Amino acid sequence: MKAAVIRFPGSNCDQDCHYALQNVFGIQTDYVWHKDSALKGYDLVVLPGGFSYGDYLRCGAIARFSPIMKAVSDYANNGGLLIGICNGFQVLTESRLLPGALVRNRSMHFICEHRFLRVGATDNPFLNLAQPGQVLNIPIAHGEGNYTADQATLEELNANRQILVRYCDANGTVSDAANPNGSANNIAGICNANRNVFGLMPHPERACEDRLGSTDGNLIFQSILKHLGVRAVA
Amino acid sequence: MPRIAENGISGLNFGSRFPIFDGLMKARVTVMPKKSVLDPQGVAVRDAIAHHGFPQVSAVRIGKVMEIEIDDAGPDAEARLHEICADLLSNPVIEDYVLQIEG
Numbered sequence: 001m002k003a004a005v006i007r008f009p010g011s012n013c014d015q016d017c018h019y020a021l022q023n024v025f026g027i028q029t030d031y032v033w034h035k036d037s038a039l040k041g042y043d044l045v046v047l048p049g050g051f052s053y054g055d056y057l058r059c060g061a062i063a064r065f066s067p068i069m070k071a072v073s074d075y076a077n078n079g080g081l082l083i084g085i086c087n088g089f090q091v092l093t094e095s096r097l098l099p100g101a102l103v104r105n106r107s108m109h110f111i112c113e114h115r116f117l118r119v120g121a122t123d124n125p126f127l128n129l130a131q132p133g134q135v136l137n138i139p140i141a142h143g144e145g146n147y148t149a150d151q152a153t154l155e156e157l158n159a160n161r162q163i164l165v166r167y168c169d170a171n172g173t174v175s176d177a178a179n180p181n182g183s184a185n186n187i188a189g190i191c192n193a194n195r196n197v198f199g200l201m202p203h204p205e206r207a208c209e210d211r212l213g214s215t216d217g218n219l220i221f222q223s224i225l226k227h228l229g230v231r232a233v234a
Numbered sequence: 235m236p237r238i239a240e241n242g243i244s245g246l247n248f249g250s251r252f253p254i255f256d257g258l259m260k261a262r263v264t265v266m267p268k269k270s271v272l273d274p275q276g277v278a279v280r281d282a283i284a285h286h287g288f289p290q291v292s293a294v295r296i297g298k299v300m301e302i303e304i305d306d307a308g309p310d311a312e313a314r315l316h317e318i319c320a321d322l323l324s325n326p327v328i329e330d331y332v333l334q335i336e337g
Binding site: 061 | 267270271272273274275278322323325327328
């Protein structure tokens, strides 16, 4: 199996993603530059976190028009597994590969801390090893992670089991108090209707070794490997 | 250059809907968060105004203004600008835009 991490000018979690995939899971992982236009032979594509194009205009808005994104869209529309983390999630919503949008945190603060996430749907390639209701400890680091969408979209996401993770407390209770950024329905991550595109604000690649304080992010990578029929090294 | 044009022959364009002189067009795009979307930046500024001694200010909403210049604007320039506004300059999920063509 082969994975690609897309690099935009301003990406800054690209090396973390590469490390998690290659060093922790032994997956051959390439960096792909935003000016490239080909994306062939990959089983997983990651849009990493960061501040692509300096967050100019809106987070992810300029990245959407970079040459590689046409190939990323084609890859996703052909069923390829695509995961957007933090700024990558913002790029996915701006690219309309996922519904809704991510706006300024309601507190106006950039928040960088570990948070608890409650697993929603597990019938997808990204959380098939998790139990519904399971609580994951994964850090967030963003200023614009406040997920918003109209009521009809939110109802559709819920009805189609596209809400994969929601902010909760240590006991798994989803409440306003456990919502760090004001996201609608405490949404931290969603997938598309075809379940091959996953966007989330938390950083699973920053929770992949004990020394990072949590290994709960591995569940997501292990689920992807299981879905692809690959046995992980770790 | 535009100043010279304004004082000179640009009078030819008076009354024209498109202030085009030698194909130069200026546009102003205002992008605002939709009413349904919380604008925490506006709320923070409103609170700052209250702390400044003007608590009667009840609402502030913050958007952005973009000034655009187009050389060789063709007859379809305005339509193409609308396309760009909806596709790139604003995100219709969270924002509305107003496009004004200016002299």
